[in-house]
Amino acid sequence: MKAKKETKKDKPIKINNIETTLNHLQKREDRNGFPDPISVQCFQCQNYFWVKWVVPQRNYSKKNNWGYWTGKEGDKDKFIDSLCLKKYYFEQREEFLRTVVPKKQTSFRSYLACNII
Numbered sequence: 001m002k003a004k005k006e007t008k009k010d011k012p013i014k015i016n017n018i019e020t021t022l023n024h025l026q027k028r029e030d031r032n033g034f035p036d037p038i039s040v041q042c043f044q045c046q047n048y049f050w051v052k053w054v055v056p057q058r059n060y061s062k063k064n065n066w067g068y069w070t071g072k073e074g075d076k077d078k079f080i081d082s083l084c085l086k087k088y089y090f091e092q093r094e095e096f097l098r099t100v101v102p103k104k105q106t107s108f109r110s111y112l113a114c115n116i117i
C-alpha cells in the first residue's frame, strides 16, 4: 500500500535569499518609523551606552542627559549613564543637591523609586 503524499501545492518551503532577509531586518529596525537608539558616551566613566527613543515623549530619553538635570545649556551635550547618575546621588549627595535643579531632584527620586534610573 502506497501512501504517497501530494506535496505540490502549499509547499511550506521558504527560500531564504538575502533580499528577503534584508527586508525583514529593515522592517524590524524601522520600529514603526521611530528612530533607533543612539550610542552616547558617559562623561563620567567614558563608557558608551544606548539612549532610547521614548514614544510618549516623542524624543530621546532625557534621564541620561546631564543638561536635563542641571538645566544648564552647556551641559546639554553631556550624557551620563544610570550607574554614574545613581553614584552621584548616593555618594555625592551635597553636590547633587547643589547642581541638580530642585524640581528635577523630585523627578529623580521618583525615577529611582520606579527603577527607571
Ligand SMILES: [Zn+2]
Pocket (backbone or CB within 6 Å): 042, 043, 044, 045, 046, 047, 080, 081, 083, 084
Ligand atoms: Zn558612567
